[in-house]
Amino acid sequence: MSKVRIYDLAKEAGLKSKELADKLIAMGYPIASHSSSVDEDMAADIRKKLKGEAVGGTAEGRIELRSRAEQGAAKTKTVIRRRSKADKEEAAKRQEEAEALALEAEIQALEARLQQEEQAAKEKPQEAPAVEEPVEPPVEEPQAAKFAEMNVEQPSEQAPQSEPVAQAETPDETSEPAKVEATPFAPPVDEVVPPQVIQAQEKPADDESRKPRQLAKVVGRVVIPVPEKRTKPVAGKRPVRPPRPVAGDAPTEIPVPKEDGRADVKGKKKGKRVVAIGGDEEELGRKGAKAGKKGGKARVEFAPDGDVEFMRPRKGKKKRDGRKELPEQPLIAETKAIKRRIKVVATISVGDLAKRMGVKASEVIAALMRLGVLATLNQALDVDTAALVAADFGYEVEQAMTEELEVEALQEQEAEMGGEALPRPPVVTVMGHVDHGKTSILDAIRKTDVAAGEAGGITQHIGAYHVQAPSGDLTFVDTPGHAAFTEMRSRGAKVTDIVVLVVAADDGVMDQTKEAIAHSKAAEVPIVVAVNKIDKDNADPDRVKRELSDFGLIPEEWGGQTIYCLTSAKKGVGIEELLESIQLQAEILELRADPSRKAKGTVIEAQLHKGRGPVATVLVQEGTLRPGDHFVAGIYSGKVRMLINERGEQVQEAGPSIPVEVQGLSGVPQAGDEFIVLTDEKMAKSVANARQLKARETELASASKVSLDNLFEKMAEQDVKELRVILRADVQGTLQAFGQAAENLSTKAIRVRSLHEGTGSITENDIHLAAASDAIIIGFNVRPTVKVKELAEREGVDVRSYDVIYHALEDIEKAMVGMLEPTFEERVIGTADVRETFQVPKVGTIAGCSVIAGKIERNARVRVLREGVVIYTGRISSLRRFKDDVKEVLTGFECGIGVEHFNDIKIGDNLEAFVLDEVEATL
Numbered sequence: 001m002s003k004v005r006i007y008d009l010a011k012e013a014g015l016k017s018k019e020l021a022d023k024l025i026a027m028g029y030p031i032a033s034h035s036s037s038v039d040e041d042m043a044a045d046i047r048k049k050l051k052g053e054a055v056g057g058t059a060e061g062r063i064e065l066r067s068r069a070e071q072g073a074a075k076t077k078t079v080i081r082r083r084s085k086a087d088k089e090e091a092a093k094r095q096e097e098a099e100a101l102a103l104e105a106e107i108q109a110l111e112a113r114l115q116q117e118e119q120a121a122k123e124k125p126q127e128a129p130a131v132e133e134p135v136e137p138p139v140e141e142p143q144a145a146k147f148a149e150m151n152v153e154q155p156s157e158q159a160p161q162s163e164p165v166a167q168a169e170t171p172d173e174t175s176e177p178a179k180v181e182a183t184p185f186a187p188p189v190d191e192v193v194p195p196q197v198i199q200a201q202e203k204p205a206d207d208e209s210r211k212p213r214q215l216a217k218v219v220g221r222v223v224i225p226v227p228e229k230r231t232k233p234v235a236g237k238r239p240v241r242p243p244r245p246v247a248g249d250a251p252t253e254i255p256v257p258k259e260d261g262r263a264d265v266k267g268k269k270k271g272k273r274v275v276a277i278g279g280d281e282e283e284l285g286r287k288g289a290k291a292g293k294k295g296g297k298a299r300v301e302f303a304p305d306g307d308v309e310f311m312r313p314r315k316g317k318k319k320r321d322g323r324k325e326l327p328e329q330p331l332i333a334e335t336k337a338i339k340r341r342i343k344v345v346a347t348i349s350v351g352d353l354a355k356r357m358g359v360k361a362s363e364v365i366a367a368l369m370r371l372g373v374l375a376t377l378n379q380a381l382d383v384d385t386a387a388l389v390a391a392d393f394g395y396e397v398e399q400a401m402t403e404e405l406e407v408e409a410l411q412e413q414e415a416e417m418g419g420e421a422l423p424r425p426p427v428v429t430v431m432g433h434v435d436h437g438k439t440s441i442l443d444a445i446r447k448t449d450v451a452a453g454e455a456g457g458i459t460q461h462i463g464a465y466h467v468q469a470p471s472g473d474l475t476f477v478d479t480p481g482h483a484a485f486t487e488m489r490s491r492g493a494k495v496t497d498i499v500v501l502v503v504a505a506d507d508g509v510m511d512q513t514k515e516a517i518a519h520s521k522a523a524e525v526p527i528v529v530a531v532n533k534i535d536k537d538n539a540d541p542d543r544v545k546r547e548l549s550d551f552g553l554i555p556e557e558w559g560g561q562t563i564y565c566l567t568s569a570k571k572g573v574g575i576e577e578l579l580e581s582i583q584l585q586a587e588i589l590e591l592r593a594d595p596s597r598k599a600k601g602t603v604i605e606a607q608l609h610k611g612r613g614p615v616a617t618v619l620v621q622e623g624t625l626r627p628g629d630h631f632v633a634g635i636y637s638g639k640v641r642m643l644i645n646e647r648g649e650q651v652q653e654a655g656p657s658i659p660v661e662v663q664g665l666s667g668v669p670q671a672g673d674e675f676i677v678l679t680d681e682k683m684a685k686s687v688a689n690a691r692q693l694k695a696r697e698t699e700l701a702s703a704s705k706v707s708l709d710n711l712f713e714k715m716a717e718q719d720v721k722e723l724r725v726i727l728r729a730d731v732q733g734t735l736q737a738f739g740q741a742a743e744n745l746s747t748k749a750i751r752v753r754s755l756h757e758g759t760g761s762i763t764e765n766d767i768h769l770a771a772a773s774d775a776i777i778i779g780f781n782v783r784p785t786v787k788v789k790e791l792a793e794r795e796g797v798d799v800r801s802y803d804v805i806y807h808a809l810e811d812i813e814k815a816m817v818g819m820l821e822p823t824f825e826e827r828v829i830g831t832a833d834v835r836e837t838f839q840v841p842k843v844g845t846i847a848g849c850s851v852i853a854g855k856i857e858r859n860a861r862v863r864v865l866r867e868g869v870v871i872y873t874g875r876i877s878s879l880r881r882f883k884d885d886v887k888e889v890l891t892g893f894e895c896g897i898g899v900e901h902f903n904d905i906k907i908g909d910n911l912e913a914f915v916l917d918e919v920e921a922t923l
């Protein structure tokens with residue numbers, strides 16, 4: 001493809017090469033400088049754009065009509081370039097109307113005036129001296145015309161309007177001087193031209209020089225009438241671009257933008273509000289007043305119907321002197337009522353965004369630069385940034401929703417729209433050392449339950465129960481041990497508001513007491529201490545207080561903040577006080593929840609019930625749960641079929657802090673899973689499906705079994721905290737020796753644990769056990785059979801054979817520190833059964849074999865196995881078929897095999913041929 005020089009394009013456009021180059025660079029074209037070349041496609045695009053700009057820039061008065069008549073296509077293109085096909089038609093239609101209504105009338109008037117002007121101008125053809133040297137003097141007639149059009153957008157409003165006139169008139173006698181004058185305007189973008197030009201326009205009035213510069217003169221005149229007339233007709237129609245920025249604030253121009261800018265927007269937009277993105281109100285106001293200074297801001301228009309229109313920001317570079325250079329793209333291509341949306345989940349790359357909008361990546365990058373973001377093609381943009389840039393191109397960016405995001409959004413919405421947060425009962429967990437009286441205290445509390453008397457008390461264990469005590473309602477989570485508490489917490493569930501720490505007054509702080517304190521503190525849950533068994537003779541509550549103070553649980557009476565209650569669960573002493581203390585603590589916590597929203601809670605327990613299917617005890621934490629609600633619990637969804645309380649009664653609703661057994665699940669969730677009521681069945685199912693899929697992926701990803709080779713990585717991933725091994729040895733003594741040595745190998749990071757050990761060959765059961773428990777198998781002088789080996793391969797179980805314990809320990813040690821670097825890997829190439837043995841004089845015993853798997857190679861090493869136990873390892877000394885030496889013997893064939901330095905081969909032995917492959921050391 002041939003290249004077109006920027007120089008040539010500039011010439012065509014009547015611009016200076018550098019000027020055009022700058023402009024193109026700003027527009028995002030990948031050119032380096034004014035001496036660069038572009039391919040023909042790009043050149044065509046540039047021409048189109050330049051032409052379009054010129055036409056667009058003259059979107060006023062007569063030029064508009066002319067340009068449409070003469071080069072309507074080009075114009076339409078320019079305007080519509082960033083629009084969808086559908087928009088194009090609409091836009092074109094609107095344009096037609098607008099122009100038809102607005103312009104025709106005014107143009108007539110305009111023409112009349114212009115003619116008068118020109119007449120006057122003709123009479124004074126000499127050029128004003130002020131005009132600077134034409135940049136490209138040798139402009140020809142046609143070029144001048146083109147040129148004039150192109151410049152329209154650059155120079156300022158003046159230029160555009162003048163051009164048509166110039167064009168129209170150039171053909172006549174005045175054309176000569178006109179041309180010459182025109183050029184200065186054409187490349188005015190150049191250095192300091194504009195102010196001079198303007199001066200030339202205004203002051204010239206005093207001398208005739210004003211005349212010869214037809215363009216300038218005409219411009220001035222055109223500008224003035226246009227705004228007044230245009231505003232009216234276009235009102236109610238498509239918003240008309242505000243006037244292009246003007247170089248310099250020539251008095252003649254100011255009124256134009258002012259009126260134009262405002263009238264256009266207000267009148268034509270039918271009450272749409274125009275907001276400048278990234279600009280403050282003040283700035284907007286300024287813009288309205290000085291439309292000419294508006295470069296670089298994206299505008300958004302809000303229609304009363306909620307439609308949003310984005311107006312592409314103008315491009316305008318600041319000149320060295322601080323003034324804005326003439327805009328390159330006079331058009332503010334506004335895209336109407338955008339239906340074009342781009343969905344972005346979290347981020348989108350610049351390249352993708354450009355592709356989705358059908359624009360060049362360089363344009364997007366340029367737009368980003370204008371927003372102050374320097375981005376590369378592959379840079380990921382967040383939704384907000386993408387939305388800002390996309391708005392520039394008339395696109396909307398929408399946050400695409402994953403199932404989880406939808407759930408999140410729903411939660412947010414519920415939280416926002418929900419009603420008043422009302423006080424809710426505290427949720428309490430009782431913890432303490434074994435036999436300090438946890439169960440007894442819970443029993444004593446249950447006895448205080450007001451509702452228990454009527455309904456017969458708690459009849460079933462659902463993992464939590466609600467008690468209506470005289471001092472106030474409260475809910476106990478009654479899951480066994482600290483493990484459940486920790487496990488729930490590890491799953492992100494925060495269920496407990498207050499921990500009641502039971503410490504026997506006669507026993508004091510014990511191991512599990514300390515553990516309970518640690519768990520509570522880790523979960524940042526306040527502790528109320530119940531010093532129990534105070535009825536005992538040797539009870540010493542003060543000792544308990546002292547000991548607990550060491551853990552930061554300083555009693556209130558000692559100046560601390562921990563509430564202590566002295567109880568005797570056995571005698572029912574202090575239980576009321578304990579309940580009151582819990583309520584007191586709850587008050588401090590100001591526990592509140594909104595019962596009016598959709599329910600949300602945590603699964604406390606779940607099981608598969610024989611008759612009722614999967615059931616789960618859910619502690620409702622927000623909202624109210626009712627039968628018929630669609631929900632998701634962990635990876636399962638469901639619809640509440642029935643709600644049953646701890647007394648076995650069916651209930652119609654469960655509000656905040658109420659535990660309830662839920663029936664209607666599609667599976668058994670895990671304790672600690674979040675239980676969320678969603679809008680409908682479809683949503684519940686899709687969330688559950690997405691979660692199941694993810695769970696499966698995670699499972700698959702972690703399915704790779706532990707082996708000595710990957711042990712270190714697994715340790716690093718925190719997947720492995722102990723190396724489980726299954727041991728097989730030829731003799732019991734080896735097992736014991738290895739067991740002890742392995743114990744010594746254990747470090748803080750990883751423990752070596754023997755799951756199972758036995759003498760004899762490695763069995764299929766060993767493989768199954770290893771596969772199920774992620775263990776490796778270590779054999780000492782024993783080998784798996786071919787079948788077992790295949791199974792191990794299928795199951796991905798690492799089976800390692802060693803001849804001495806030391807080597808095994810060495811490998812394990814290296815694996816634990818990530819230093820296992822096997823330089824040779826053993827590869828079994830074939831197995832043969834010994835069917836006969838022959839004594840050959842001077843040679844020794846030759847085994848008459850049948851190859852049952854793989855092949856036997858002459859140069860291979862060989863292992864002699866008897867009942868799965870390795871009895872010798874060496875080299876093959878001879879391999880023969882009939883009387884011929886052969887290099888290899890394949891499966892199914894018979895052969896004679898001699899083992900170097902070993903003559904004790906017996907019928908029934910197995911020979912395993914193997915080679916050692918060198919393995920590249922990996923880090």
Ligand SMILES: Nc1nc2c(ncn2[C@@H]2O[C@H](COP(=O)(O)OP(=O)(O)OP(=O)(O)O)[C@@H](O)[C@H]2O)c(=O)[nH]1
Pocket residue numbers: 432433434435436437438439440441532533534535536567568569570571
């Ligand atoms: N004297 C006296 N004995 C009590 C009191 N509270 C509990 N006990 C006795 O202490 C023993 C253990 O009580 P539990 O309530 O089972 O203690 P626990 O902490 O639940 O024990 P685990 O469930 O094993 O952890 C029982 O024999 C109770 O009768 C009390 O206040 N005074």
